[in-house]
Amino acid sequence: MNKKLDTILNELIDLLKSALISIIVVVILTNFVFKPIEVYGPSSLPTIREGQIGLSSIITLQFRDVRRFEFVIFPQMDEFGQIRKDNQGKSIFLVKRVIGLPNDTIEFRNDQLLVNGEVVEEPFLDNPLAQQYKDRGLLFTQNYGPITLKDDELFVVGDNRRGSSDSRGELGPIKVEDVESVGLFILYPFDAFGVVR
Numbered sequence: 416m417n418k419k420l421d422t423i424l425n426e427l428i429d430l431l432k433s434a435l436i437s438i439i440v441v442v443i444l445t446n447f448v449f450k451p452i453e454v455y456g457p458s459s460l461p462t463i464r465e466g467q468i469g470l471s472s473i474i475t476l477q478f479r480d481v482r483r484f485e486f487v488i489f490p491q492m493d494e495f496g497q498i499r500k501d502n503q504g505k506s507i508f509l510v511k512r513v514i515g516l517p518n519d520t521i522e523f524r525n526d527q528l529l530v531n532g533e534v535v536e537e538p539f540l541d542n543p544l545a546q547q548y549k550d551r552g553l554l555f556t557q558n559y560g561p562i563t564l565k566d567d568e569l570f571v572v573g574d575n576r577r578g579s580s581d582s583r584g585e586l587g588p589i590k591v592e593d594v595e596s597v598g599l600f601i602l603y604p605f606d607a608f609g610v611v612r
Contacts, residue, residue, distance in 0.1 A: 448474050450488055450596040452510065458573030458580065459510060461544050463611060468603045471596035481569060481594055484539070486512055486611060489593045510599065511581055512539070515570030517591065522560035529561070539574060539612060548577065559583045567591050
């Protein structure tokens with residue numbers, strides 16, 4: 416009887432050890448390596464769709480600065496400087512594409528991006544949604560700026576230029592230090608599996 420009890424006790428201890436190790440690994444990965452992301456809203460259609468689930472790299476920011484045109488993940492702040500929460504009390508994070516880097520002067524004119532007065536192509540906007548507006552003689556990216564960023568600011572915009580709340584509006588430029596992770600790798604749904612460009 417004691418032998419059977421010892422066996423059960425040993426198996427229980429092994430199970431608890433495995434569970435504890437798993438929890439520690441998940442905590443380390445999600446705080447220092449990858450940030451899990453679930454997309455809400457249409458602000459980056461058609462590049463990123465609502466309901467997609469993926470990972471964004473935290474560790475990359477330890478080795479290099481944010482780059483133009485990559486996606487960044489940062490917390491949505493309220494008017495008191497606190498991170499906004501959803502109905503379940505989870506922190507809300509935004510996913511936007513970096514258009515302007517520190518000290519850049521950013522302007523949108525006639526559906527063209529100007530960075531420091533020079534036209535810069537945005538190949539990711541070569542999509543059916545943008546084309547619908549152009550076919551109707553409308554600007555997909557409405558005229559904006561110029562605005563000059565401070566040395567600690569980024570200018571971020573959603574790919575759905577007509578349906579994104581971003582640096583062109585009340586969000587304004589974001590602080591470099593507020594960026595928690597960069598890039599996006601979609602895990603689900605499987606038809607979108609891979610790195611978002």
